[in-house]
Structure formats: C-alpha cells, structure tokens
C-alpha cells in the first residue's frame with residue numbers, strides 16, 4: 001500500500017476558492033516571518049530545497065505473535081507505523097523520514113490521512129516551513145476541511161505527527177545535527193516561533209515560554225556534557241507485558257536486573273488475582289528498593305481504579321498509568337486525590353490528544369507524572385509546548401516510548417528537555433522497550449540503563465529499506481507468508 005506523490009500540486013490560481021484559502025500564508029505577520037528566515041540565514045543555517053516528493057507506507061511487525069506489547073486493553077498489538085519519506089529538489093540525497101505509531105489494523109487509515117495532508121507540504125521551500133514553523137503547523141492542523149475530522153486529535157493528528165516528524169528529520173539532517181542538538185543550539189526566540197500557542201495562552205504565553213527557555217540557557221553546556229557522558233535515565237517495560245507467562249516474566253526480569261535495570265513497569269488491570277500474583281513475582285525479584293510502576297491502559301472506571309489500586313498499593317508502585325479514559329481529566333483528578341495519600345502518583349499522556357488535554361490535566365492537578373508521546377502530539381512543535389507547560393507547573397516529564405520507533409524519537413525530546421528546559425532529573429525517567437530497534441538505521445543506544453544521546457544527524461526516524469520492504473502490509477514478504485498461512 002504505497003502512495004507516491006509527484007510534485008504536481010496545482011498552482012494557487014488553478015485551485016478552487018475553498019482550496020485557495022489553504023494556500024494563503026497563515027502567518028499574520030509577514031515582516032516577522034521574513035525576520036525569522038533572515039535569522040535562520042544569519043545563524044549559518046544550511047536549510048535548502050523545495051519538497052518535491054512525499055511517500056507514505058504501511059509497515060507492520062507481527063509482535064502479537066509473541067505477546068509483545070500486550071496490555072489490559074490492547075491484547076494483540078502488531079506494532080506498526082505509517083512511514084513517511086519526504087524528498088527535496090536540492091539534489092543532496094538527503095531525505096526526511098517520519099513515523100507515527102499504530103497497532104496494526106487502521107494503519108491504512110493513517111496512510112490515507114497523510115495523503116490528504118500531502119498537498120500542504122509539497123512544493124514548499126523547507127526554509128519557508130521552518131522559518132515560520134508555527135504558521136506551517138497551524139496550516140496543517142487548520143485545513144478548513146480536514147480539521148472537521150480532528151481537530152488536532154485522532155487519525156488526522158497522528159498523520160500530522162508523521163509528516164512533521166519527517167520535516168524535523170529533514171531539517172536536522174540538513175543542519176548536520178541530531179534533533180536534540182538542533183533544539184539545544186536553537187535561539188529561544190526561534191524555538192518559541194515553532195510553537196502554536198492557540199488554546200494555551202491562559203497558562204503559557206509566548207513571553208512565559210521565552211522566559212523559561214532563557215533561564216534554561218544557564219549552565220546548559222554542563223548539562224549537555226553530563227548527558228553525553230552519562231545519558232538520560234530510563235526504565236524498562238519489556239519484562240512484564242500482560243500476555244507474557246510467569247516464566248517469561250521471571251526470565252526477562254532476571255536478565256534485566258543483570259543488565260543493570262533498576263526501574264520496571266508492569267501491566268495490570270485485566271484480572272486482580274493475576275495482578276497480585278505478577279506484582280508479587282516482580283517485587284520479590286527486584287527487591288523493596290528498586291522502582292516499580294504499573295500501567296492499566298485505560299481499563300477502569302474511576303471508583304474501580306481507586307479500589308483496584310488500593311489492593312495493589314502494598315507493592316509500592318511509584319505510579320499507576322492510564323487508570324481510566326485518557327479524556328477524563330476530572331476522573332484522573334479524583335483518582336489522584338484518592339491515591340496520592342497511598343504514595344501512588346498518576347501518570348498519563350500516551351493517548352492524550354493534544355496540548356489542550358495536557359493543559360487541563362495540569363490545571364486540574366490530575367497527574368504527578370506527564371508522559372509526552374513523540375507520535376501522538378503534533379511532532380516536536382506541540383511537544384515543545386507541553387514540555388514548557390510541565391515546567392511551569394513543575395510536573396516531571398517521563399515520556400512514553402516503546403512501540404516501533406518511539407524510543408528512537410522521544411530520546412531527542414527528553415534530552416533537550418533536561419538540557420534546556422527542566423534542568424532536573426528528579427523523579428524523571430524515559431520509558432524503554434527492547435523491541436524492533438534493529439529495523440532502524442540509527443537505533444537507540446542504551447548504556448547503564450540510560451539513553452545515550454544520539455550523534456547521527458536527524459530524528460533517528462529512518463528505517464532500513466530492507467525492513468520496510470519486508471514488513472510492508474499486506475504485500476511485504478513477512479505478511480504474504482503470514483496471510484497465506486492464515487488462509488490454510
């Protein structure tokens with residue numbers, strides 16, 4: 001299921017009036033835009049080329065066969081991605097690669113949505129995009145027709161993330177830097193110009209953001225050195241997927257302890273007796289001092305969450321993640337109020353639609369740990385706004401990762417967060433899951449249970465072409481075999 005777009009987007013005059021509106025620059029302030037492009041040039045920026053081609057493919061890995069990734073709600077996930085590649089006419093061979101994460105079925109729907117957004121990207125100069133990134137973000141998310149099937153949520157927002165992730169990868173590759181370093185080196189004003197503040201100015205204005213980023217410049221060099229030497233602390237979820245047998249759980253946990261892991265997450269929420277047994281196994285193995293987190297993946301109602309977690313409190317979890325619907329902000333607040341006195345925090349975010357939901361979770365004191373996701377929010381742009389809001393509310397960010405490629409991407413955001421925004425590691429760690437890294441050209445590097453900052457230019461999003469071909473759905477070699485076996 002591949003779709004290729006040649007650079008054949010009609011010129012403005014040829015468009016019907018409804019489409020023409022889309023082409024009008026969204027930035028209200030042309031001189032500001034010109035100044036930003038000039039600032040890019042002044043900073044010795046290497047940005048070049050017009051986007052001449054966009055392709056998107058449906059890539060799926062049959063992880064459900066081994067129970068990998070399973071939880072109380074998603075019992076048989078096939079970790080998958082809509083994989084976007086953009087090319088320019090710069091003739092330098094550099095491509096931007098972007099993904100968004102899916103669980104198998106439905107990836108084809110995200111592919112459709114990427115195709116529907118493609119005309120916003122094609123024929124654009126990269127320097128105009130990044131010179132007015134806020135305007136470009138707004139253009140993608142405010143398409144007068146597509147917005148109706150969002151807005152800024154669901155399939156269309158996942159597609160936005162995939163496209164923008166590809167743009168960030170392209171930009172960073174052209175600058176010869178990994179995304180985290182591109183962000184760390186970026187002038188605070190330029191960073192702020194990437195963020196759409198619409199709907200969040202009641203808690204974070206452009207001036208607030210600038211102030212936070214300017215404070216973050218202090219001792220930035222030391223923190224960068226520290227990251228390069230020690231990496232960013234991580235925790236593992238790979239031992240305790242819900243579909244794993246007790247034996248597998250024990251074996252993986254023993255190995256993880258040997259590998260130096262000190263923080264573990266266990267899936268819960270389907271059956272209380274099972275949860276008690278599995279939590280007992282893992283707590284016995286890791287001992288009382290190491291950190292344990294629990295994840296219910298939205299399985300419970302609000303009172304049920306409180307009651308269930310009261311029974312698991314004896315295993316001393318640091319947090320319960322996604323106890324109820326990700327949309328239920330006041331429900332999270334009620335659960336938080338009941339569980340914090342038991343020493344259990346609330347973590348959520350992997351399925352938070354957008355910055356507005358995060359804003360309200362923060363306003364309602366509904367979470368103690370905020371979990372950004374590199375592929376659900378609108379790429380780096382929207383994640384920047386959430387990192388800054390978290391800083392303002394002094395809530396630690398512990399990103400969601402795992403899936404396919406999520407570790408590769410989110411490491412850039414959290415390393416930037418430490419160096420330039422939070423300046424703290426207190427109560428902070430980034431999720432790690434040990435699956436599918438071999439399919440990436442620049443896989444994550446974990447040392448001493450920490451993410452080591454990537455050094456290759458880009459967003460670590462590029463997949464190996466051979467892996468993509470093999471796992472393309474439904475006509476890649478892997479799926480042809482699996483689908484034929486299912487028929488027999």
Ligand SMILES: C[C@H](O)[C@@H](O)CC(=O)C(=O)O
Nearest residue numbers: 069070071074077237402
């Ligand atoms: C379906 C995914 O594997 C999900 O269980 C991941 C998740 O909740 C997490 O890593 O946290």
Ligand SMILES: [Mg+2]
Nearest residue numbers: 295321322350
């Ligand atoms: Mg989770």
